Amino acid sequence: MSTACLIIIGNEILSGRTQDKNVAWIAKQLSDTGIHLQEVRIIPDIKRVIIDTVNICRHQFTYIFTTGGIGPTHDDITSDAIAAAFGVPLERNPKAAAILEHHYGKEQLNAARLKMAEIPEGASLIANPVSAAPGFHLGNVYVMAGVPSIMQAMFDNIKHELKGGKKILSRTLSAFVTEGVIAEQLSQIQDQFPDVEIGSYPFVRNLRLGTSLVSRSTNATELDKVYDHIRKMLLTITPEVTDEDLAA
Amino acid sequence: MSTACLIIIGNEILSGRTQDKNVAWIAKQLSDTGIHLQEVRIIPDIKRVIIDTVNICRHQFTYIFTTGGIGPTHDDITSDAIAAAFGVPLERNPKAAAILEHHYGKEQLNAARLKMAEIPEGASLIANPVSAAPGFHLGNVYVMAGVPSIMQAMFDNIKHELKGGKKILSRTLSAFVTEGVIAEQLSQIQDQFPDVEIGSYPFVRNLRLGTSLVSRSTNATELDKVYDHIRKMLLTITPEVTDEDLAA
Numbered sequence: 001m002s003t004a005c006l007i008i009i010g011n012e013i014l015s016g017r018t019q020d021k022n023v024a025w026i027a028k029q030l031s032d033t034g035i036h037l038q039e040v041r042i043i044p045d046i047k048r049v050i051i052d053t054v055n056i057c058r059h060q061f062t063y064i065f066t067t068g069g070i071g072p073t074h075d076d077i078t079s080d081a082i083a084a085a086f087g088v089p090l091e092r093n094p095k096a097a098a099i100l101e102h103h104y105g106k107e108q109l110n111a112a113r114l115k116m117a118e119i120p121e122g123a124s125l126i127a128n129p130v131s132a133a134p135g136f137h138l139g140n141v142y143v144m145a146g147v148p149s150i151m152q153a154m155f156d157n158i159k160h161e162l163k164g165g166k167k168i169l170s171r172t173l174s175a176f177v178t179e180g181v182i183a184e185q186l187s188q189i190q191d192q193f194p195d196v197e198i199g200s201y202p203f204v205r206n207l208r209l210g211t212s213l214v215s216r217s218t219n220a221t222e223l224d225k226v227y228d229h230i231r232k233m234l235l236t237i238t239p240e241v242t243d244e245d246l247a248a
Numbered sequence: 249m250s251t252a253c254l255i256i257i258g259n260e261i262l263s264g265r266t267q268d269k270n271v272a273w274i275a276k277q278l279s280d281t282g283i284h285l286q287e288v289r290i291i292p293d294i295k296r297v298i299i300d301t302v303n304i305c306r307h308q309f310t311y312i313f314t315t316g317g318i319g320p321t322h323d324d325i326t327s328d329a330i331a332a333a334f335g336v337p338l339e340r341n342p343k344a345a346a347i348l349e350h351h352y353g354k355e356q357l358n359a360a361r362l363k364m365a366e367i368p369e370g371a372s373l374i375a376n377p378v379s380a381a382p383g384f385h386l387g388n389v390y391v392m393a394g395v396p397s398i399m400q401a402m403f404d405n406i407k408h409e410l411k412g413g414k415k416i417l418s419r420t421l422s423a424f425v426t427e428g429v430i431a432e433q434l435s436q437i438q439d440q441f442p443d444v445e446i447g448s449y450p451f452v453r454n455l456r457l458g459t460s461l462v463s464r465s466t467n468a469t470e471l472d473k474v475y476d477h478i479r480k481m482l483l484t485i486t487p488e489v490t491d492e493d494l495a496a
Contacts, residue, residue, distance in 0.1 A: 011447050014285045015418070016275030017462060018449070020268065023290065027264030037262045039297075042271065042288035045447075049287075072428045073448035074435040104428070112431030147450060170263070180320045180352070183360030187322040199259050199293075200321040201266070202395060214265060 002035040002164045005061040007053055008042040009068040009078055010146055021148045022067050029155060034164030034218070035063060045069055050081035058085075058141055063162065065155075068146030070135060072112040079136075082143055083120035093119035096134050103132035127157045166218035171227045172244035175234045176210040178202070182233065186213070189229045195219050196226045212244065250283040250412045253309040255301055256290040257316040257326055258394055269396045270315050277403060282412030282466070283311060293317055298329035306333075306389055311410065313403075316394030318383060320360040327384075330391055331368035341367035344382050351380035375405045414466035419475045420492035423482045424458040426450070430481065434461070437477045443467050444474045460492065 006026055012018040023040050030037045038061060043049050050069075058064050069078030083090040096117035101109050116133040119125070126135035126142065128150060135144040135154045144154045179202055190198045196217040203210050213230050217223040234241045254274055260266040271288050278285045286309060291297050298317075306312050317326030331338040344365035349357050364381040367373070374383035374390065376398060383392040383402045392402045427450055438446045444465040451458050461478050465471040482489045 008288075011445065011464075012449055012462065013271065014275055014288065015279060015416075015462075015464060016272045016277075016285075017418075017420075019272045023261065024264045024267045027262055029264075031263055037264075038292060040256075040262065040288075040290035042290075044286060071448070071450065072431045074431070074438050075447050108428075110428060110432070112435075113428040115431075149452075168263075170265075172265075180356075180358060180361040183320045183322070183363075184358070187360075190322050197259065199323050200319070201260055202319065204397075214260065214263075216259075216263060 002033075002063065002162075003038045003061045004030055004035050004063040004065060005039045005041065005057045006037060007050075007057065007064060007066045008040065008146075009045060009050060009066055010042070011044050011075070013042050014044055022146070022151055025148065025152060026065060026067075026155065029159065030164070031168045031170075033159065033162050034167045035162060036168070045075045045077055047077050047081045047084065050078060051085045054082060054085040054141060058139065062140065064141040066141065066143050067151050070116065070133065070143060070145055072115050072133075076115070078143060079118055079120065082123075082138060082141060085141075086120060086122075086138055088121040088138075090118045091121050093117050093123075093125065093136075096125055099125075099132055099134060126154045129153050129157075168216055168218055169220055169223055170214060170216045170245075171223060172212055172214045173227065173230050173234060174203070174210055174212040174242045174244050175238050176205075176208050176240060177234065177237050178209050179211050181237065182211065182213075185233050186230070189226060189233070192229075193222055193226050195222050198226065198230075250281075250311065250410075251286045251309045252278055252283050252311040252313060253305045254285060254288045255298075255305065255312060255314045256288065256394075257293060257298060257314055258290070259292050259323070261290050262292055270394070270399055273396065273400060274313060274315075274403065277407065278412070279416045279418075281407065281410050282415045283410060284416070293323050293325055295325050295329045295332065298326060299333045302330060302333040302389060306387065310388065312389040314389065314391050315399050318364065318381065318391060318393055320363050320381075324363070326391060327366055327368065330371075330386060330389060333389075334368060334370075334386055336369040336386075338366045339369050341365050341371075341373065341384075344373055347373075347380055347382060374402045377401050377405075416464055416466055417468055417471050418462060418464045418493075419471060420460055420462045421475065421478050421482060422451070422458055422460040422490045422492050423486050424453075424456050424488060425482065425485050426457050427459050429485065430459065430461075433481050434478070437474060437481070440477075441470055441474050443470050446474065446478075
């Protein structure tokens with residue numbers, strides 16, 4: 001099984017200033033690729049914390065993705081920290097420098113912008129079609145920008161090289177029933193089908209309480225069986241059962 | 249300094265199904281209380297992972313807040329995991345049971361719902377004015393619901409007992425300048441005022457590239473000095489400088 005950990009580097013998320021949008025987007029992409037996102041860590045722009053987090057996580061998961069901290073300002077310290085985590089020097093990457101020179105022109109390529117060409121030794125670049133300054137990957141660690149549009153463009157460029165397992169399939173049924181009413185029967189279905197992960201999520205819609213039941217598995221046959229069981233169970237309580245995937 | 253770690257427990261966030269809204273909300277509340285949110289971990293509904301994460305984090309930070317996994321269904325295992333993390337038994341909490349009986353009525357209080365009264369020994373309850381089933385706190389760990397409206401109501405009930413330091417103040421200036429142009433001067437300002445944390449965040453607004461500069465500190469005098477320096481620096485490049493706090 002391919003697993004992943006996402007490390008979001010950025011004081012702006014931890015201060016509540018910026019609403020994160022990268023977790024949900026990357027999570028969906030990984031599901032499609034058959035990679036199980038098992039943990040997300042949001043950490044501050046502190047070199048020691050980045051080094052320790054990367055070094056703990058990279059031995060624990062198949063893939064590590066980081067976002068944030070690869071720009072030209074003083075608070076962009078991710079590249080430096082990743083180099084330190086791997087015990088390799090940061091070096092002026094000629095390919096990255098050429099990309100930046102092409103983008104900014106020789107005149108505008110000042111020292112701060114050139115900092116974005118400082119890449120850990122041995123890393124491969126990740127192309128950035130939005131704003132030129134590349135990300136990179138070293139070992140099993142993929143380092144991307146924090147701005148969602150740039151991160152997404154970078155991820156599109158690495159997706160083909162990620163090795164996932166079977167795609168994780170999902171089916172969702174919703175009904176205006178409360179969790180407490182169905183919990184026991186749902187638990188029995190879960191016990192019967194251990195290869196399917198059933199999640200139960202309460203919601204409020206038009207002032208009515210309801211529950212969404214999300215089944216996830218790489219096994220389509222088992223998933224369909226669970227879907228049928230949940231549907232039958234819900235229909236004994238209410239005729240109003242919605243297939244969210246069809247509704248969407 | 250009071251520090252905090254937020255642990256979001258929920259497969260629905262890791263699968264990308266649900267967009268998290270709890271991180272930003274809690275982060276803002278903690279800033280107001282003078283508590284530094286230093287890390288967020290998003291982890292799955294797996295008992296071993298919850299136990300290990302809580303036990304690592306609770307020795308590292310002043311406060312731990314968890315969200316998710318305290319409902320009536322099979323995938324709600326947070327209370328059980330917290331009890332195991334502290335090495336205490338889960339027990340039927342008479343006060344919690346009474347709250348649930350009052351809310352649901354004796355007839356509707358089935359076994360699944362009563363599960364929400366199973367609280368680790370020695371924990372104090374956190375009132376839930378939205379849907380009755382309480383959260384709890386044990387040692388420095390505060391356990392809350394995952395549904396944002398319920399979590400927020402619970403947090404409002406514990407806020408008064410959290411001991412923070414000075415409120416973390418923040419001032420933000422934005423301008424249509426790119427980071428590479430101001431990086432060097434900004435770095436000099438940062439070096440001059442180490443007690444203020446300056447963050448630089450690029451944005452795109454009406455197809456124009458710009459940068460927001462966020463200064464944060466508990467020291468109002470230093471913060472004002474940094475604000476003035478940044479404002480002067482930006483005005484040498486463009487007359488269009490926006491004070492985001494006044495604009496908001």
